[in-house]
Amino acid sequence: xxxxxxxxxxVGRSLWADALARLKANRAAMFSLxxxxxxxxxxxxxxxxxxxxxxxxxxxxxxTQPSLSAYPKSEMIETALQDVVRRMRADLEDWHEQDERVFxxxxxxxxxxERVTRYLDRSDTFDNARIESKSPDGLKLTMSATVKKQYxxxxxxxxxxxxxxxxxxxxxxxxxxxxxxxxxxxxxxVLYGATAGFLGGKTDEVMMRIVDVLYSxxxxxxxxxxxxxxxxxxxxxxxxxxxxxxxxxxxxVRGQALSIRRQEYVQAAEALGVGSGxxxxxxxxxxxxxxxxxxxxxxxxxxxxxxxxxxxxxxGVQEPMTSWGVLISQGAKNIGSANWLLLFPAxxxxxxxxxxxxxxxxxxxxxxxKDR
Amino acid sequence: MLRYxxxxxxxxxxxxxxxxxxxxxxxxxxxxxxxNQERGLNPxxxxxxxxxxxxxxxxxxxxxxxxxxxxxxxxxxxxNLPDFTVTELxxxxxxxxxxxxxxxxxxxxxIGGILGIVAxxxxxxxxxxxxxxxxxAGSTIPTFVIAPIYQLTFATTLALVPVATWGNGxxxxxxxxxxxxxxxxxAIVARLMRGSMIEALRSHHIRTxxxxxxxxxxxxxxxxxxxxxxxxxxxxxxxxxxLLTGSIIVETIFQIPGVGRYFVEAPLSxxxxxxxxxxxxIALFTIVFNLIVDILYAVVDPRVRYD
Numbered sequence: 001x002x003x004x005x006x007x008x009x010x011v012g013r014s015l016w017a018d019a020l021a022r023l024k025a026n027r028a029a030m031f032s033l034x035x036x037x038x039x040x041x042x043x044x045x046x047x048x049x050x051x052x053x054x055x056x057x058x059x060x061x062x063x064t065q066p067s068l069s070a071y072p073k074s075e076m077i078e079t080a081l082q083d084v085v086r087r088m089r090a091d092l093e094d095w096h097e098q099d100e101r102v103f104x105x106x107x108x109x110x111x112x113x114e115r116v117t118r119y120l121d122r123s124d125t126f127d128n129a130r131i132e133s134k135s136p137d138g139l140k141l142t143m144s145a146t147v148k149k150q151y152x153x154x155x156x157x158x159x160x161x162x163x164x165x166x167x168x169x170x171x172x173x174x175x176x177x178x179x180x181x182x183x184x185x186x187x188x189x190v191l192y193g194a195t196a197g198f199l200g201g202k203t204d205e206v207m208m209r210i211v212d213v214l215y216s217x218x219x220x221x222x223x224x225x226x227x228x229x230x231x232x233x234x235x236x237x238x239x240x241x242x243x244x245x246x247x248x249x250x251x252x253v254r255g256q257a258l259s260i261r262r263q264e265y266v267q268a269a270e271a272l273g274v275g276s277g278x279x280x281x282x283x284x285x286x287x288x289x290x291x292x293x294x295x296x297x298x299x300x301x302x303x304x305x306x307x308x309x310x311x312x313x314x315x316g317v318q319e320p321m322t323s324w325g326v327l328i329s330q331g332a333k334n335i336g337s338a339n340w341l342l343l344f345p346a347x348x349x350x351x352x353x354x355x356x357x358x359x360x361x362x363x364x365x366x367x368x369x370k371d372r
Numbered sequence: 373m374l375r376y377x378x379x380x381x382x383x384x385x386x387x388x389x390x391x392x393x394x395x396x397x398x399x400x401x402x403x404x405x406x407x408n409q410e411r412g413l414n415p416x417x418x419x420x421x422x423x424x425x426x427x428x429x430x431x432x433x434x435x436x437x438x439x440x441x442x443x444x445x446x447x448x449x450x451x452n453l454p455d456f457t458v459t460e461l462x463x464x465x466x467x468x469x470x471x472x473x474x475x476x477x478x479x480x481x482x483i484g485g486i487l488g489i490v491a492x493x494x495x496x497x498x499x500x501x502x503x504x505x506x507x508x509a510g511s512t513i514p515t516f517v518i519a520p521i522y523q524l525t526f527a528t529t530l531a532l533v534p535v536a537t538w539g540n541g542x543x544x545x546x547x548x549x550x551x552x553x554x555x556x557x558x559a560i561v562a563r564l565m566r567g568s569m570i571e572a573l574r575s576h577h578i579r580t581x582x583x584x585x586x587x588x589x590x591x592x593x594x595x596x597x598x599x600x601x602x603x604x605x606x607x608x609x610x611x612x613x614x615l616l617t618g619s620i621i622v623e624t625i626f627q628i629p630g631v632g633r634y635f636v637e638a639p640l641s642x643x644x645x646x647x648x649x650x651x652x653x654i655a656l657f658t659i660v661f662n663l664i665v666d667i668l669y670a671v672v673d674p675r676v677r678y679d
Contacts, residue, residue, distance in 0.1 A: 220620070221395075221651065224639045228402045305514050312516045313620065313636060325516075332520035332625060336528050336535070346517045353512045 022366040029362020032355035043171030052162035054169040055320045059160055060124035063338045066155035072125050080125040088116040101144045111138035120145045155340045166322050167345050173323040177238045178304040184242025186296050189249020197257025211247055227315045252291050260287050290367035297360035301353045324349040384659045395651040406451035406642045448645035458649035469618035469630035475550045477615050480557035488565020510559025519552040519625040536627040549626045564603050572600040601672050609665030613657040
């Protein structure tokens with residue numbers, strides 16, 4: 001007779017641990033998840049670290065090409081100087097660069113006021129202007145100023161705002177709207193569907209008939225009517241958009257609720273005397289959560305597309321606030337002259353949508369392995 | 373069959389009636405009116421305008437009038453595009469939208485169908501993955517990104533086609549709108565086709581056909597395709613209704629004089645008659661195409677009969 005050695009009790013793997021393991025094995029989904037996290041972090045914190053505010057306008061840098069090196073480029077200094085000197089009502093005599101300062105000599109038929117240096121300070125290109133020397137008759141003046149180094153990695157838009165900051169800001173808006181409206185849709189859908197599914201009978205029939213009627217209305221017409229009713233207030237708008245997209249969720253949850261209620265393990269739990277609260281908590285909610293989580297990840301890109309679509313038409317987010325849809329619509333209007341206005345925001349939007357779809361697919365495979 | 377079609381058309385009347393009623397009151401409840409936009413419009417002029425368009429009568433009276441006009445095929449005048457009746461606007465715009473929509477649909481069915489069949493025949497091989505990847509891209513990238521990128525590549529960079537405008541329907545002008553409209557549909561059709569084809573190829577009658585030694589071509593085209601077409605047919609109905617009534621995005625980007633923009637512009641400017649016209653047109657298209665789908669079902673699947 002051998003001794004039974006006391007081993008540690010076998011720990012069962014829960015549904016969620018199992019799903020997590022499957023999700024971790026899915027490379028595309030994990031990479032997308034990482035990418036999304038990065039995108040969210042960059043969009044949320046990025047605008048605080050970029051050198052420009054998303055509303056700052058640089059009149060000297062309208063539609064500047066994206067560049068990794070600093071602006072102004074050497075050939076731009078002369079143009080900027082000519083512009084400034086014209087404002088001084090004087091003529092540009094000579095200029096040269098020395099020790100990171102620009103020395104400018106101007107002349108004028110009339111005496112030059114020393115306060116003209118402020119024209120240099122006022123420009124986006126120069127800073128810290130001071131008088132170096134002045135001819136005795138006051139008709140000639142030499143000034144020096146530092147050149148302001150500015151970076152526009154994504155270029156600037158039509159009004160001279162930094163596109164990098166605006167793209168990140170737009171991401172902040174688009175992502176948060178996606179999440180917000182997604183949550184609204186899921187909340188309404190789950191509550192509605194669960195109520196219909198659990199109450200059953202006549203209530204269920206009436207509630208689902210209402211869903212059918214809403215389904216048959218043309219979607220765009222419905223959304224435009226929401227714009228008509230709520231105006232162009234974007235928080236309200238996206239609560240409304242969330243309120244339109246709950247229909248699928250309600251159907252899914254109702255179907256699940258109906259089928260779970262009839263499952264043998266629920267009947268077994270009932271026979272064992274588990275209260276309805278316990279059944280709800282231990283059996284029904286965990287089984288509902290899978291489809292809800294999957295649907296939520298697929299819903300967020302839908303909302304982002306819908307928001308971009310509305311913003312594209314000028315019905316969504318309003319200036320100076322921005323979203324990817326707004327930026328893309330501006331880019332689409334300037335493809336001939338400034339294609340970066342389209343390409344950067346479009347890349348951000350499309351890559352995010354891709355990542356969200358991959359995460360959604362990965363979650364579906366992880367939570368519902370029989371569907372693979 | 374004729375009796376079935378007739379019965380279906382009869383049952384469409386109450387549906388249409390409900391849709392018209394809901395939209396009529398929905399747009400009337402919305403704040404604002406067609407003549408509110410112009411700032412400081414003289415109240416007398418506004419009253420006159422309202423009288424001229426019959427907007428001063430009680431709402432139920434207007435509703436009955438509208439129904440009466442609708443029965444006589446009169447959609448009324450547009451409020452914000454004066455001098456034009458709604459019928460005239462649709463007479464001009466609808467052919468454009470239908471042309472673009474039908475071409476996009478046919479393109480999507482042919483290309484998407486072929487891609488789907490190829491993917492199904494090469495399941496889990498490189499070709500299959502390529503099709504799936506294309507389909508994912510096609511359904512993920514929104515139209516308002518595809519359209520400007522098309523313009524950027526083919527119009528401004530390569531200068532092969534005009535950037536926008538209709539140009540009286542010249543072929544080169546039509547390529548852009550048709551392709552951008554078709555791309556997402558190609559993706560969906562390819563995916564549907566792949567799924568249903570895989571299922572059809574696994575079914576018993578295909579195995580029997582193979583056992584009988586039929587050629588691959590005849591198995592796929594004559595036997596498998598027939599069963600695999602059903603999901604495509606039921607998808608194509610609503611898709612056709614949506615495509616043929618125009619797309620605001622494509623019409624805005626390519627500056628095409630279609631009717632898609634009315635669905636957005638009319639409610640925003642409270643052009644009541646145009647809103648109602650758009651709703652009726654969409655509803656009619658949806659009803660007709662659903663009917664066509666049901667008839668096609670009987671053609672494709674001999675088990676379905678409508679006697």
